[in-house]
Structure formats: structure tokens, C-alpha cells
Amino acid sequence: MSTKSWSPRSLTAQAMGKIDPVTKAVVPPIHVATTYIRDEDNGYSTGFIYGRPDNETTREAESLLAMLEEAKGGALLFGSGSAAATAVFLALSPGDHVVASKVMYWALRNWLMTEATRWGLNVEFVETDDLAALKAAVKPGVTKLIWAETPSNPLWTITDIAAVAEIAHKAGAKLAVDSTCASPVHTRPLTLGADIVMHSATKVLNGHSDVIAGALCAREDDEFWNRIKTVRRGQGGILGPFEAYLLMRGMRTLHVRQERQSASAMALAQRLSAHPLVARVLYPGLPQHPGHDIAARQMENGFGFMLSVQVSGGEQAAIRTAAHVELYKRATSLGGVESLIEHRASIEGAGSPCPTDLLRLSTGIEDVEDLYADFDQALKAGHG
């Protein structure tokens, strides 16, 4: 059996099966050198010149991610998800038109509205799940990039990646997808026609709330991807070797974590939909979710670990519910092995599409009965 036929699950468990040639260690060493010896003929036969663009540990984590995303163009790791995302926009030119999802990670939306605009990008926000609205916003020859987040924070709106890729390509634009909340276990956007996939690797890829990292993967090693490489090299945005090692260690268990977390999220979404103190549950796995049919088509192995709950008593009841959790941890971020809860509207501030009665739940790997019991007692205390 050739290595090519091992499944992504097997290759991920062994971090591509790399064995250290000197010691035969099953965990490769962390490469910390910032510089490499030049050959006598003045060349660099290894291809390693300087630590900012060239680090073997970072490359090993990149090759694992490229395998998971089926990224023929390869993967690049950055010091954060935000560094990865902004590198895509900085690879465009001032004056370029960009269409982005209205419902998306709030800090990136903020950056697009302020910094990207200052730098000369013309950014327009539309509901990327509304294909007619998207078609109307895209200007052939002028729009250079569509940026879609799916499932999107914190309403878990689903964008039809294949349909949007077609709209983008017809107009001569690229499609980049923020797939942080899907992860390659559920969706591989490049196989559906996207050009770039972005991850906040801080979240479920690492999975242990102890690394800040970001990633981009490319369908093709083309001119745009080379612009992005130039941006990372020039800005020094590469992920350091210690973080790359931790990320690879976290990724080895990605499939078991994701499957468990998604199964628990589904169980919680179903049970909470019937709870008398819950007005509405937002989760793409529920048949009543507006994006369910597309999610059922473009996601596999479940519908992800994120769900949102709109509580029946409005904003104050939502905030009081969050105040009463004991097992859930009241904190921002998502995707770790511990479950987190957050009242998003207080974080996102004015202009956010997030309802004020909404609590965002990131489902970890705890006992799902304990998670339900904790949220149930918090809801009762919050409405008392």
C-alpha cells in the first residue's frame, strides 16, 4: 500500500509520519535556527537561507495542513488568523473592489471598514448567502476578491461555496473562504472551487487554547498566491517554530476532537430547541436553519462545534444566564477542548448584526450531559 492511499485521518494522527533521520524519534525536533550555512560555492543547496521565510518546523505544520485542505498550491502559517486574513487583502492593489460577508468575524470586519479602506481598498459588505445580492454587488473586471466566512460568526450563516466560486470566477475575481468554524474535517473549500482558504489556527486546528496562529491554503501556486508569499516575507508574518510545533501536536487529534465536539453541538442544539426558556437555536445541523440544505451538501462528518442560543427573556436574561454557568467558561474565542460561552453583542458593539439576546456557545469535549445540565441551570437562574 503506498503512502498516498492512507486517509487524512491516519496522516494527521502521525503528523505526516515524519521520522527524525538521526535518532529515529517519532516526533521530529523543533528547528530553532534563524540562519543557515552557505555552501562553499556561495549557494544555498538546502533552500534554507534565513529564519523569517525558512523554517522546517513551520513547513512541516504547513504540509500537514495542505494535505488536509487538498491544497495543491500549498499552505502558509502566520502569527495569527488576523495576520493570515489581512495578508490576502494586502496582496491586492489600492483601488481594487472587494465584496465581503456582512456576517463575519467582527475584528476582521472592523479592520476592513477602517484600515483596508485607508489603504485604498473599496470594500462592500453583502449577505454572501444571498446569491442575487452577491451577483448585484460584484463588478466584472473591477471586483478582485470575494471574501466569505462559512459557517459565519455568530449566526452560522451558510454560504454556498461552489455557487459563489462560479460568480467570482465569471467576474475575474478570486474567492477566499474563512473556514475557521468548519475546519477541513467538515469542509474543504478548495475542492468546491475556492482559490484561498483561511483559518484562525488559534481555534479548532490547535484546539487547546494555548497558541495564536493563522493559516492560508491555496488551490494553485499562481500569481496571487505569490503576492501573498511576498507579503508574508516582507512583513515577517510567519509563525514561530515553537508555536508551529504546538499546532502540529494539537492537529494530531483534530479528527477525534472535531467529531466529538460536533456530535455534542448537534445534541445540544436539538435539546435546547425544545427548551421553554430558549426562543431560538442557530445551528446549521437543524433542519429549520436557513442554510441547512447547503450545509448538508458542503459539510461532512457533522455541522461543527459552534451554536448560538437566543434566550426567551431578552438581553438581560442572556447576560444573567452567562453569569450563572459553572462548567462552561465565560470567555471569548472558540474551538478548544473546553466549552466557552459569550454574550456576543456586548463584544461586537454598534453596527453588529448580532441579536442582543444571543449567547454563543463553543462546544468542547466534556460530557454532553454535564454541558446540558449546566446550561439548563444557568438558563433557569438567568430567568429567575
Ligand SMILES: *Cc1c(COP(=O)(O)O)cnc(C)c1O
Ligand atoms: C478568531 C477568528 C479570526 C481571527 O483569528 P486570530 O487568530 O484571533 O487572529 C478570524 N476568523 C474567525 C472566524 C475567527 O473565529
